[in-house]
Amino acid sequence: MSKKLIILIAALMTFAGYVNAQSSRDYINIVGSSTVYPFVTVVAETFGKTTGFKTPKVESTGSGGGFKLFCEGVGVGHPDIADASRAIKKSEIETCAANGVTDIIEVKIGYDGIVIANSRKAPQLSLSLKDLFLALAKNVPDLKDNEKLIPNPYKTWQDVNPSLPNVAIEVLGPPPTSGTRDAFVELAMEGGCKKFDWIKVIEKKDRERYKSICHTVREDGDYIETGENDNLIVQKLEANSNVFGIFGYSFLDQNYDKVQGSIIDGVVPSFDTIGDSSYSIARPLFLYVKKAHVGMIPGIKEYLDELVSDKAWGEEGYLADKGLIPMPIAERRIYTKNVKQLKIITFVDN
Secondary structure, eight states: OOHHHHHHHHHHHHHHHHHHHHHHOOSOEEEEOTTTHHHHHHHHHHHHHHSSSOOOEEEEOOHHHHHHHHTTOSSTTSOSEEEESSOOOHHHHHHHHHTTOOOEEEEEEEEEEEEEEEETTSOOOEEOHHHHHHHHBSEEEETTEEEEEEEOOOOBHHHHOTTSOSOBOOEEEOOTTOHHHHHIIIIIIHHHHTTSHHHHHHHHHOHHHHHHHHHOBOOSSSEEEOTTOHHHHHHHHHHOTTOEEEEEHHHHHHTTTTEEEOEETTBOOOHHHHHTTOSSSEEEEEEEEEGGGBTTBTTHHHHHHHHTSHHHHSTTSHHHHTTOBOOOHHHHHHHHHHHHHTOBOOOOOO
16 A cells, blocks of 8 residues: 555544534544643533533543544544643654644643652651652662662662651652653652662663653552542542652642651752742643644633643632642743644654
């Protein structure tokens, strides 16, 4: 089959998807991050109450799971928007393109921190990034041979650092499909991994080996994958004061009477410390929109206008009340302009 014929068939399929979308679905379909879920949901609810459009359907699938669904194709059977607690990867853009999803609008919506939380009934821990790496990495440096890795032998926090309590390491965290997991291993575990000079040197020589060392989470039961339901983690922390959980700051903010965030490298996770980047485990949050669906699925442009309004994502907006850390005004203006112009991303190198 010739390349021109393949392109023609793809175009016809895309057009069929347009027609089908226009006639068969009258609501916006959003999938993606459990961290971003509360933010896009409150915008969806406000949008549904204040406009003539139906309230969008929002599903929490994890960032990776959301991109997988988003990139499967164009048309009524596929989501219009993917939200994510990390930027879309080059490989995901390529998958999208292979399935006809070629024009994607990126909207950064604000910032969030990742917290290592426990019950307020227990002491608040003060951890370093190095502590986190040693507690949760699959393989760690051998204390007897500084440049040798061994399977993680640490069973208690005190094993990791004598100043920490003699409590078993038990951490509930997100699965590999989660953007929170991606950000945690890149910001927290890699940050601690780099404290070992001989491992840091490997980064320049063998990037893949370096990532394998720094990003691989232990699998011996001390780190427990809990799916994409962060509320469930909060409930389990309430039930067991010795257990820790990893989730976005917004869930800490919403459950402040029940759980507390660990101090990381001397900094308490808060609205201010995440906003000024003094808290080290912080990341941007995103929405990705199929331009092909704008005007075909009713309300997408209007939903985006609601999202980028000052009453939503501004310093005093209702998203800040939910725990979103607003972007500086100059950055908000850039993304507002991109939304108004429906500007598509051209390349992401990650």
